Amino acid sequence: xxxxxxxxxxxxxxxxxxxxxxxxxxxxxxxxxxxxxxxxxxxxxxxxxxxxxxxxxxxxxxxxxxxxxxxxxxxxxxxxxxxxxxxxxxxxxxxxxxxxxxxxxxxxxxxxxxxxxxxxxxxxxxxxxxxxxxxxxxxxxxxxxxxxxxxxxxxxxxxxxxxxxxxxxxxxxxxxxxxxxxxxxxxxxxxxxxxxxxxxxxxxxxxxxxxxxxxxxxxxxxxxxxxxxxxxxxxxxxxxxxxxxxxxxxxxxxxxxxxxxxxxxxxxxxxxxxx
Amino acid sequence: xxxxxxxxxxxxxxxxxxxxxxxxxxxxxxxxxxxxxxxxxxxxxxxxxxxxxxxxxxxxxxxxxxxxxxxxxxxxxxxxxxxxxxxxxxxxxxxxxxxxxxxxxxxxxxxxxxxxxxxxxxxxxxxxxxxxxxxxxxxxxx
Numbered sequence: 001x002x003x004x005x006x007x008x009x010x011x012x013x014x015x016x017x018x019x020x021x022x023x024x025x026x027x028x029x030x031x032x033x034x035x036x037x038x039x040x041x042x043x044x045x046x047x048x049x050x051x052x053x054x055x056x057x058x059x060x061x062x063x064x065x066x067x068x069x070x071x072x073x074x075x076x077x078x079x080x081x082x083x084x085x086x087x088x089x090x091x092x093x094x095x096x097x098x099x100x101x102x103x104x105x106x107x108x109x110x111x112x113x114x115x116x117x118x119x120x121x122x123x124x125x126x127x128x129x130x131x132x133x134x135x136x137x138x139x140x141x142x143x144x145x146x147x148x149x150x151x152x153x154x155x156x157x158x159x160x161x162x163x164x165x166x167x168x169x170x171x172x173x174x175x176x177x178x179x180x181x182x183x184x185x186x187x188x189x190x191x192x193x194x195x196x197x198x199x200x201x202x203x204x205x206x207x208x209x210x211x212x213x214x215x216x217x218x219x220x221x222x223x224x225x226x227x228x229x230x231x232x233x234x235x236x237x238x239x240x241x242x243x244x245x246x247x248x249x250x251x252x253x254x255x256x257x258x259x260x261x262x263x264x265x266x267x268x269x270x271x272x273x274x275x
Numbered sequence: 276x277x278x279x280x281x282x283x284x285x286x287x288x289x290x291x292x293x294x295x296x297x298x299x300x301x302x303x304x305x306x307x308x309x310x311x312x313x314x315x316x317x318x319x320x321x322x323x324x325x326x327x328x329x330x331x332x333x334x335x336x337x338x339x340x341x342x343x344x345x346x347x348x349x350x351x352x353x354x355x356x357x358x359x360x361x362x363x364x365x366x367x368x369x370x371x372x373x374x375x376x377x378x379x380x381x382x383x384x385x386x387x388x389x390x391x392x393x394x395x396x397x398x399x400x401x402x403x404x405x406x407x408x409x410x411x412x413x414x415x416x417x
Contacts (some may be wrong), residue, residue, distance in 0.1 A: 097305055122352075138352075214356060249325065249350060251326065255326075258322065259325075259347075260330055262322065263327075
């Protein structure tokens with residue numbers, strides 16, 4: 001009769017662990033030693049993600065890395081500056097009172113892209129299949145499709161609120177998305193930064209480990225800005241449980257009108273009407 | 276007096292260091308953010324809505340006349356995270372409100388804090404992770 005001795009068992013267990021470990025490192029990123037973090041899966045950013053600092057995704061005064069605080073201002077062209085002056089935001093260095101602002105999103109127009117990333121970025125679900133990556137946002141319950149079937153961006157697209165997006169894997173853990181064709185009526189951020197029909201946005205989704213996704217977003221619009229500028233730099237998002245029930249957050253025209261009716265009568269928010 | 280001073284200092288501290296993000300949808304141009312007022316009020320209505328929830332209430336002025344006010348907080352999602360709810364106020368509730376008043380002197384404001392039935396609820400300017408959504412309803416668990 002063959003008996004497994006303790007040393008034999010230990011050897012088998014050790015080899016098994018070594019095999020499993022090797023198999024995992026073949027398709028998973030090795031976590032930093034001592035980090036206590038689980039490795040990231042390869043070519044996978046799916047899951048429900050929320051800013052690590054819950055409120056870090058709100059962006060009340062403009063793009064996270066270019067807030068309208070008097071210390072940061074993107075590199076406007078002359079035309080860009082002219083467009084910026086036409087916008088009358090209720091936040092940032094050029095903020096005006098409720099009766100004078102003309103923020104299109106305050107009429108419940110879609111925020112559009114990239115403002116959906118730069119204002120009210122909350123719990124965000126990402127779903128992947130071989131042809132597309134779908135991004136589901138909390139604010140407005142908006143979704144975006146990022147095509148991964150190899151197609152190019154359209155050459156002369158009809159503008160859309162959220163434009164056209166294509167994505168490619170730069171490496172095992174970095175997914176890069178390019179977007180064009182966004183609607184010029186939308187603002188880039190809460191501080192009223194404008195864009196033209198030549199806007200091109202690059203989003204980089206880097207999965208640092210299993211539980212952390214970093215998002216970087218760069219604005220490139222040669223009509224409006226003299227050089228590309230970074231609006232978001234590695235904003236950390238944490239992986240939420242798969243059972244996380246994403247709250248609802250909508251811009252409802254009737255609720256907005258009711259808020260305005262009650263508050264505007266006393267000098268509060270502007271009535272819900274086009275400016 | 277000491278209590279009031281402590282409260283004022285605590286409020287000033289919390290407002291100075293709290294993230295401004297709950298002032299998200301609308302800027303502060305309407306309000307005199309350097310001021311705080313505290314009033315005893317009687318609730319007349321509570322609107323649980325986007326982009327901002329609104330509390331309607333009556334306050335007695337110095338001459339004993341009733342003045343109707345309303346004041347806003349953030350959206351339902353953020354206020355739920357702060358422990359507020361759609362049914363927390365009913366007409367007739369007596370509350371103590373600390374408000375950021377409007378620059379133009381009209382009886383409107385932003386709620387910094389409300390005391391209801393002996394419990395204090397933080398309004399604008401407080402940060403707490405959202406409780407809502409983190410625990411799915413039992414029937415949605417997979």
